[in-house]
Amino acid sequence: MPSATAPVQAVLFDLDGTLNGIDMERFLPLYFRALGEYVGHLIEPQRLAREVWKATEALLQDGSMELSNAEKFRRLFLPDQGELRDRLYPWFDRFYAERFGLLRQHAPVTPLARQVVTAVRQMGMRVAVATNPVFPMSAIRQRLQWAGLGDVPFDWVTAMENSHACKPNLAYFREISERLEVPPERCLMVGNDRDEDMVAAKLGMHTYWVTDLPIDRGRARIEPEGQGPLASFLDWFRTRLAREASA
Template identity: 45%
Template sequence: MTKVILFDLDGTLLPMDTDAFVKGYLKHLAPKVASIIAPEHFLKCLWAGTEAMMRNIEAEKTNEHVFEETFLELTKLKKEDIWPTLDDFYTNVFPTLSHLCSPTPLARQVVEEAVKQGYRIAVATNPVFPKAAIYERLRWAGIEDMPFEVVTFYENSSFTKPHAQYYQEICDRLEVEPSECLMVGNDKQEDMAASQIGMKTFLVEGYIIDRGEPSYPINEQGTLEQFYVSLMKRQGLFEK
């Protein structure tokens, strides 16, 4: 029986074209560090740090640690040389980028209905961003005050999607079995990979991301509105 609903954020509860969002985000970020490091080199090192996080499966290292280690080694900078500028960006500039997505009131309705029906809830967004950026996007989605028991970000996570360890880490923190969880997301590889450890899955249509392979089982799929109706009427995956 499902006890916990794990929600992806980007493209799921927060409708957006992820590629367009990332391009817009980097367009604003790169100039902020221009006085410290050439923007082109900065972006190259930023992507290398991100790729290192995506590869990492060392449980003793957080994603934050992996990113810092890779990024600082490549840039030849000290943390104090650039981190205050990055922190300032996430505090003062990132909050102005909500125009890069299309928030819907349906996100809050879905989460409120899940809570009303007694489900435990968590945000399982790929933890390659700092906490400040994740919580800002929760604010854009209108759900920052909801009682999520876990929200994954790069400071508190040691793995990323689509690694099975990422989903197992969430289960361990919630003290539940994977079979007691439902993963809701729009990415056929990163989100549906939750099925590897026995989670049920719901693919949200609208901004589906599909790289072709690998292919994972999908229990149900539909729009966020269809998910809401099924949840509200206790149909399909929500039949008691």
């Protein structure tokens, strides 16, 4: 568990439901509908959704670190139909370039996100986007743009291509810590998923649970150090930093 007085040097922000207003339970059906329509000439849309879910669920359970999530997914998706998979992949790339952006209308903007991230950077913190890396970087960069954060120079952004584990695997958080060159006990994880984000405390990270669009499946047994809406985060963080300075 984290030390109450360990000085924070890096802040990891979840994306969906934290820095943007996307509710994934509502967004994903719209995403699959758009993707299915785009590649429907190659594969029946409902089958596509099933196969993507199947591969993603296997990816989430895979704790190995030898391959990137993108490499793992390619092996897990349609494993017995390589020819179909190879025909689909170029169309997936085209979908993210040409059609994914149309989903922006279903992505509510969180006006405070830019203010919060900018303020944290001005405090001298290293800042990472710690979204579950089951989407390619092109999709994550677009979602950051929708949130008004497209031009922010983050120190690290997790995506399928550069990550080797997924939440809530502790290896996911450890990899970010290593990329930032900041030990876990000096990192703060900020996210709205109590099960998948607050578990970072088991690695020694500090935690803040964002409750604007809270997810709590009742599996987590870890109390976050702080919690509340994103609007309250900066005051909480500044108070914590002041306490660190006076310790």
